Amino acid sequence: MIEIEVNNRKVKAEAGEMILSALERAGVKVPTLCHMKDLVPSGACRICSVEVEGYKNLVPSCSYPVLEGMKIKTNSPRAIRARKTIIELLLANHLQDCLYCVRNGDCELQTLAIQYGVREKRYLADRCEHFLDMSSPAIVRDQNRCILCGKCVRVCEEIMGVSAIDFINRGSKTVIAPAFNQSMNVSSCINCGQCVMVCPTGALREKSSLKEVTDALHDPDKFVIVQHAPALSVTLAEEFGMKPGADIDKKIVNAFRRLGFNRVFDTSYSADLTIMEEASELVSRIQSNGVLPMMTSCSPGWIKYVEQFYPEFIPNISTCKSPQQMLGALIKNYYAQNEGLDPAKVFSVAIMPCTAKKFEAKRPEMSWNNIADIDAVLTTRELARLIKMYGIEFDSLVPNEPDMPFGKRSSAGKLFGGTGGVMEAAIRTAHYLITNREMDDLVVKEVRGLKGIKEMKITIDGMVLGVAVASGIMNAQKILEEIKAGRNDLHFIEVMTCPGGCIAGGGQPFNTDQKKITARMQALYSIDQNEITRASHLNKAVADLYKDFLEKPLSERSHQLLHTHYSEREVMV
Amino acid sequence: MSETTIEKIIKKFPDAGRDSLIPILQEVQNIDGYLSRNAVLEIGKYLQLPASKIYGVATFYNQFRFQPLGKYHITVCRGTACHVKGSATVLSILEQELKIKAGQTTRDGLFSLEVVACIGACGLAPVISINGTFYAQVDNNKIRQILRDYRKNDSIAVQNN
Ligand code: SF4
């Protein structure tokens, strides 16, 4: 520990750490635009500059290490002026139409302009017009709002290992774009939305489906059904000022009814169903010498990644559709018939913490008899906007029960919302399928927590299974490379595209940080702790579905509706 | 360019790392006249670099093109003398007439356009060159006439073949 001085206050710092992190600990906030926690600083934007006594120039606090005795002034007139100038220069190059921007009110550039009192246009620059890239079903790229902070490029390369986008051209013509300036839809982008999460402005955003959904809600010919993802109930609350991790499951059900949805189902139900199919598939692959290790298929970003970068592993991917698509298929091809509804008039909406789910819903594989399983996907953020637009006061909502038959879930299905959750749920059920009895302790702590890679050996009935859990594609890539190099002790691998899983998905509230993700994860664990039905095979509603319709896991009907196949995808990688 | 040619070029750079990217790109362009998607992909595989990165680096420098050269390759001098004599207008007339930007090639593959620094013919400013033939003191009308002549001669040549 060394001592430094910050704004005339003595503060402890760790030798070698960056000034910014010492400031954060001391409760002194300096704005940042290009800084990314845990990644090597790029020092691109300089908005974090502070004054250090005896230094001729201002220093970027994110990328300058502390030194014993340093005297730092974060708010000297010079530092403030420098920051304000940077903001003014950024604005000079920027579209001046916040009112029409999706980030209006939730934009880091706008916030800085407010905080630093930018009141006049001192600089004028020739702005390049860039075309609005709406080609992707998930991500909109609007370079007219980009400040070239580079965070999207870094997250895509360093966390996702995709590198779909980069800086193209130079000088005033610089843009963030895929190779050959192609549109996003034909690029290697896996639609994860992590770039949207780090973008300080409206330059990257989700492709909104709000219009389709509100149109359907007001169309008397449409029967509108909604399902919501396991991670939604522990994240949506933040959009309404509640503390991170607050679980508002049953209130959301009420909100959906007030919005006008005809039926409210729970994707955690079909997560349980996924586990029945997936655990059975795993057991059958093991018993019949099938392709191993089996890899999970519920995260659509991961699927597209494998199709593009590691097609040789496609046979390893479970044939199970994701919970969203399974429930979608059941709604259109089972529920509708039972209720005497015309499937063509059913409009099926999924609320997801994810942008890639928008892409998944549009995949040609995700349909049966030319009827799409899912008609529209909204992110957590879009749902929050809809609730606010419809003037629904969250506090006034009393808890409601979801509709049957797809409203009941076990807490295993709920665990799908975080990294390791699918694995834990699968282990609980695989154990039962193999031994015919429940595990003594249902909590599989080795696969819990937010670490990027988690591994364990688990013994069931004398059989040793190697399992691994990865979140953030870079981590999954490490495991794939190990397997390519000959590693053969793994049977089952769970991959979630986003680091931390769906609770940190690309459709979640902006300003998601590690602390919030931890609180959301904790919320999932405590839901599980307090639940009576804690394994998918104990979900009575799922058992009923098998009795009434599907017969048994991996049956012919299951294969028709709940399973699919993938194939290699040619894109520029 | 066929994959084997790319391979040959790449083989000239054993143990190549990222710092060999520019020389490799230059060599490929020398032989091929431009950087094709296929070339970028192959180079990427070899250097373990994503296509977006290579394209990003290549677009940072003015020298690289991403479309094959046209049958008639037009270079516009943007040196100081030409600039003073209105080469910016020359460029924009060409861009309008050909409906392409500098660095691009017309759809029919006939013309490609490139901006170069001083070509040392300052006495002829503003000057353009087409496949090595210089055209001096060009203006609006001259450019239109030159392009018309090239188009006409080309269609005659095609008919005679
Ligand atoms: S990105 Fe921010 S500053 Fe730019 S238009 Fe949108 S809200 Fe305004």
Ligand code: SF4
């Ligand atoms: S959505 Fe994901 S894969 Fe696509 S550009 Fe953004 S970070 Fe990269």
Ligand code: SF4
């Ligand atoms: S798109 Fe967003 S994250 Fe990417 S460089 Fe521009 S402002 Fe930064």
Ligand code: FES
């Ligand atoms: S945040 Fe420090 S330079 Fe951008």
